[in-house]
Amino acid sequence: MNYGPLIFLAAFFALASSWCGFVLTPQLQIGRLQQTNTAGSGATTYPVARPGFAHQGLEVYRANGCAYCHSQQVGQTGTLLDIALTDAGTNQAATIAALLKLAEASTNQPAVIAALAPLEAIRANASDATLLNGLPKALFRSSTRAAANAAVKALNATSAKAQLWIVPVGPDLARGWGRRRTVAEDFLFDSSVMPGSQRVGPDLANVGARQPDANWHLLHLYAPQLQVKGSTMPPYRFLFEKRQIKLRPSPEALVFPAEMAPASGYEVVPGPAAKALAAYLVNLRADAPLFNAPMTLPAAAATSNATNAPAAQGMTSTNADTANAPAK
Amino acid sequence: MSVMSSPSQPSPAGTGGLVPAPIRPAAIDLSCRLPLVVLFLSAGMWLLAASAFGLIASIKFHAPGFLADCAWLTYGRVRPAGSDALLYGFSMQAGLGVALWMLARLGRTTLAAPWLVIDGALCWNLGVAAGLFGILTGGSTGFENLEMPAYAAVLIFLGYLMIAVWGAITFHRRRERQLFVSQWFLFAALFWFPWIYSTANLLLLGFRVRGMAQAVIAWWYSDNLLVVWLGLVGLAAIFYFVPKLTSRELHSRYLALLTFWMLILFGSWGGIPASAPVPAWIPVLSAVATVLGVVTIIAVALNVRGTLQGKCSKLMGHPSLQFIGFGLIAFIVSGAASAATAFAGVNQITQFTWFTVARDFLNSYGFFSMVIFGAIYYIVPQLIGLEFPSSKLVRVHFWTAATGTLLFVVPLAVGGIAQGLKLQQANIPFTDVARGTLPFLRASTLGDLLIGLGHLMFLANLGGLVIGFYQARAVSAWVEATTEIKPAEARP
Numbered sequence: 025m026n027y028g029p030l031i032f033l034a035a036f037f038a039l040a041s042s043w044c045g046f047v048l049t050p051q052l053q054i055g056r057l058q059q060t061n062t063a064g065s066g067a068t069t070y071p072v073a074r075p076g077f078a079h080q081g082l083e084v085y086r087a088n089g090c091a092y093c094h095s096q097q098v099g100q101t102g103t104l105l106d107i108a109l110t111d112a113g114t115n116q117a118a119t120i121a122a123l124l125k126l127a128e129a130s131t132n133q134p135a136v137i138a139a140l141a142p143l144e145a146i147r148a149n150a151s152d153a154t155l156l157n158g159l160p161k162a163l164f165r166s167s168t169r170a171a172a173n174a175a176v177k178a179l180n181a182t183s184a185k186a187q188l189w190i191v192p193v194g195p196d197l198a199r200g201w202g203r204r205r206t207v208a209e210d211f212l213f214d215s216s217v218m219p220g221s222q223r224v225g226p227d228l229a230n231v232g233a234r235q236p237d238a239n240w241h242l243l244h245l246y247a248p249q250l251q252v253k254g255s256t257m258p259p260y261r262f263l264f265e266k267r268q269i270k271l272r273p274s275p276e277a278l279v280f281p282a283e284m285a286p287a288s289g290y291e292v293v294p295g296p297a298a299k300a301l302a303a304y305l306v307n308l309r310a311d312a313p314l315f316n317a318p319m320t321l322p323a324a325a326a327t328s329n330a331t332n333a334p335a336a337q338g339m340t341s342t343n344a345d346t347a348n349a350p351a352k
Numbered sequence: 353m354s355v356m357s358s359p360s361q362p363s364p365a366g367t368g369g370l371v372p373a374p375i376r377p378a379a380i381d382l383s384c385r386l387p388l389v390v391l392f393l394s395a396g397m398w399l400l401a402a403s404a405f406g407l408i409a410s411i412k413f414h415a416p417g418f419l420a421d422c423a424w425l426t427y428g429r430v431r432p433a434g435s436d437a438l439l440y441g442f443s444m445q446a447g448l449g450v451a452l453w454m455l456a457r458l459g460r461t462t463l464a465a466p467w468l469v470i471d472g473a474l475c476w477n478l479g480v481a482a483g484l485f486g487i488l489t490g491g492s493t494g495f496e497n498l499e500m501p502a503y504a505a506v507l508i509f510l511g512y513l514m515i516a517v518w519g520a521i522t523f524h525r526r527r528e529r530q531l532f533v534s535q536w537f538l539f540a541a542l543f544w545f546p547w548i549y550s551t552a553n554l555l556l557l558g559f560r561v562r563g564m565a566q567a568v569i570a571w572w573y574s575d576n577l578l579v580v581w582l583g584l585v586g587l588a589a590i591f592y593f594v595p596k597l598t599s600r601e602l603h604s605r606y607l608a609l610l611t612f613w614m615l616i617l618f619g620s621w622g623g624i625p626a627s628a629p630v631p632a633w634i635p636v637l638s639a640v641a642t643v644l645g646v647v648t649i650i651a652v653a654l655n656v657r658g659t660l661q662g663k664c665s666k667l668m669g670h671p672s673l674q675f676i677g678f679g680l681i682a683f684i685v686s687g688a689a690s691a692a693t694a695f696a697g698v699n700q701i702t703q704f705t706w707f708t709v710a711r712d713f714l715n716s717y718g719f720f721s722m723v724i725f726g727a728i729y730y731i732v733p734q735l736i737g738l739e740f741p742s743s744k745l746v747r748v749h750f751w752t753a754a755t756g757t758l759l760f761v762v763p764l765a766v767g768g769i770a771q772g773l774k775l776q777q778a779n780i781p782f783t784d785v786a787r788g789t790l791p792f793l794r795a796s797t798l799g800d801l802l803i804g805l806g807h808l809m810f811l812a813n814l815g816g817l818v819i820g821f822y823q824a825r826a827v828s829a830w831v832e833a834t835t836e837i838k839p840a841e842a843r844p
Contacts, residue, residue: 034616041617219628
C-alpha cells in the first residue's frame with residue numbers, strides 16, 4: 025500500500041459497499057413502502073396521514089428534542105396463542121367437560137398451555153356454568169401451535185366454537201406501551217422520523233391510546249409532576265402563557281388543583297405550540313394489526329384500531345380529569 | 353524519525369530519483385503554525401461551550417425545573433448542542449489540524465496553501481456557530497449527531513472541503529514516497545466525511561426519503577462518523593505517536609493493514625440497533641459487522657503491545673503518551689462494549705438505556721478526544737518552539753480528564769444496566785425505573801464537572817502559550833520598528 029490511488033480505491037470500495045447496503049437498499053425497500061391494509065376483519069388502510077395540527081405537533085416534538093428522552097419503538101419478544109371461546113354451543117355440559125379437561129392439561133404441562141384464570145375459579149365457574157358467560161373470551165394461552173390447535177379441535181368437537189387469537193408478548197407490551205411491535209410502516213408519513221434511542225421517559229409509540237385526553241397532556245407538559253407523581257420530566261412552561269385575565273377567563277386556560285393554581289386574576293393558557301404538541305401526542309397510536317406484525321384484537325377493542333381514530337374526549341383514566349374540565 | 357523508513361532506501365514507487373529533497377521539520381512546522389493554531393484554539397473554545405451545555409443538561413437531572421422557562425435551554429436542545437459542539441466544534445476540527453500536521457510531517461513537505469486552510473477553518477467555525485444557534489432556537493433536524501440545520505451544514509461542508517482539499521494536496525506533494533500506515537488512515541478519512549455528510553444532508557434534509565429509511569440513513573451516518581471517521585484519524589495518531597514518542601519502530605505494518613481494512617469494511621456497516629423497527633436483515637447485517645469489529649481492536653492492541661515490546665508502562669513516560677494510552681484503552685473497551693451489545697440478548701437489556709450513552713461517550717471522548725489532546729500537547733510546542741507555560745497543568749489535565757471520563761462513564765454504564773434489567777420486569781412501574789437511574793446520573797455530573805475543569809486547563813495552557821508567543825513577537829517587532837537609527841549606521 026504505497027500508492028495514493030490504491031488507498032483511495034480501497035476506501036472508495038468500502039464506503040460504496042456500505043452506501044449501497046445501508047442507504048440505497050433501505051431506500052428501495054423501506055423508502056418505497058406504501059399504505060397497506062390492516063389484517064383481520066374490517067380491513068382499513070394503514071397508516072393514515074396525521075391531521076395537519078398533529079403534524080405541526082411533530083415539528084414541536086422535533087424542535088424541542090423530545091426524542092432524546094422518549095423512544096417510539098415498542099419491542100416484542102414473541103407471540104403466544106390464546107384459545108378463545110366465541111360460542112358456547114348447544115351441548116354446554118360437553119363444552120364444560122372439554123374445558124375442564126384442558127384445565128387439567130394445563131396443570132400437567134404448564135409450559136405448553138396455561139389457564140388464564142386460576143384453576144379453582146374455572147372449576148367453580150364450571151359448576152354453575154358462569155364460565156360460558158361474556159363470550160367471546162380467551163380462556164387458555166398456549167406457547168405452541170400444535171397444542172393450541174389440539175385444544176381448539178377438542179372444543180370445536182363439542183358443538184362450541186373456539187378460535188385462536190394471536191397475542192404478541194414482551195416486557196414493553198406488558199407495560200401497556202402497545203399491543204404489538206413497532207414496524208417501519210408506522211412511520212410512513214412522518215418526517216423527520218424520530219424513533220428515539222433513550223427511555224429516560226416512557227415509550228410514546230402508543231401514548232395516544234393510553235392517554236387520549238389532550239387536556240391531560242397540556243397540564244402534563246406544564247407541570248409533569250402534577251399528573252405523574254415522581255416524574256423526572258422537566259416542565260415545558262415556555263410553551264404556555266401566564267397572563268392576566270381580561271374580561272372573562274379563556275376557555276382554554278389550564279385548570280389546576282387548588283394548591284397549584286396561579287395567583288387570582290391570572291390564568292395559564294397553552295400557546296399554539298403546546299396545543300399542536302398535545303394533538304400530536306394524542307394522535308400517536310401504532311396498534312393496528314398488520315400482516316407483518318399480526319395480532320388478534322379482542323372484539324371489544326377491535327372497533328377503534330385505526331391510527332387516526334378521533335381521540336375519545338373525556339375518557340376518564342386519570343385522577344386529574346375532573347380538574348381538567350373546561351373553565352366555568 | 354524512527355517511524356519512517358530510511359529516506360535512502362530505494363522507493364518502491366520507482367520515482368525515487370524524481371522526488372525533491374525532504375524539507376526540514378522546522379520548515380514544515382512553520383508552514384503549519386498559523387492554520388493549526390487557529391484550528392486548535394477555536395476547537396478549545398468549543399470545548400468550553402460543550403462543557404457548559406453538557407453541565408446544564410446534567411443539572412436537569414438534579415432539578416427538572418432548572419432553567420425550564422427558557423426555550424433555548426430546554427433539555428432536548430442543550431443536550432444535542434453540547435454533543436455537537438464537542439463533535440464538530442472540537443473533535444473534528446482539532447482532528448483535522450492533527451491530520452494536516454501528520455500529513456505534512458510524514459510526507460516531509462510543507463502544508464499546501466496555509467491561508468486557504470485558515471479560510472476553511474473560519475468557514476467551519478461559522479458553520480458550527482450557526483448550527484448551534486439553529487439547535488438552540490428549535491431548528492434541530494431531529495437526527496442524532498446530524499442536528500445542525502441545512503444552512504449550517506452547507507458552511508460546515510464547505511469549510512471541510514477547504515481544509516481537506518489542501519490536506520489531500522499536501523499528501524500528493526509528499527517528498528517521501530514510502531507511505532507510513534498513518535497516511536492510509538488519514539487519506540481515507542479526508543474524503544470519507546464529505547461523502548457521508550453530503551449523503552445524509554441531501555437525503556434527510558434536501559430530497560427527503562420516506563419513513564424509516566430516514567432513520568436508517570441517520571444511523572448509517574452516525575456510525576460512519578463516530579466509528580469510522582473518528583477511528584481513522586484517532587488510530588492514525590496512535591500509530592504515529594506511540595512509535596515516535598517511545599523511539600521504536602511500529603511493530604507490524606501488516607497488522608496495521610488488517611486494522612485499516614477491517615475498520616473501513618466492517619466499521620462502516622455498523623450502527624443499526626438490533627431492535628430497530630426495520631426489515632430484519634438490516635440490524636442483523638449490522639450486528640455481524642459490529643461483532644467483526646473485534647478484529648480491529650485485537651489488531652490494534654497487538655500492534656501497540658508489539659511496538660512497546662510488552663512494556664506498557666512506557667505509555668506513562670510522556671504526557672502526550674498518557675493521553676494517547678488512555679485513548680487506546682478507551683478504544684478497546686468501547687469497541688468491546690459495542691460488539692457485546694450487538695448480540696440480540698444483550699441488546700434487549702442495554703437498548704434505550706444510559707449504557708449506550710456511556711459506550712458512545714467512551715468512544716468519542718475517552719478515545720478520540722483524549723488522543724487528540726495528547727497529539728496537540730506534542731504538536732503545539734513543535735510549531736511554536738516554546739514549551740507550554742505549565743507542564744504541571746498538562747499532567748493535572750490528564751488526571752482530571754481521565755478521572756472525569758471514568759466518573760462519567762462508569763456510573764452511566766452501571767446505571768444503564770440496572771435500568772435495562774428493571775425495564776425487563778413489567779411489574780416495576782416506569783417512574784421507579786426512571787427514578788432509579790437518578791443517583792447514577794447525578795454521580796456522572798461530577799464527571800461532567802471534572803471534564804469541564806480539564807477543558808479550562810487545556811485552554812488556559814494553549815491560550816497562554818499562543819498569546820505569550822505572539823505577544824513576544826509583537827513586542828520584538830515593535831522594538832525593532834521603533835529602534836532609533838544610530839547616526840553611525842546612517843552615515844553612508
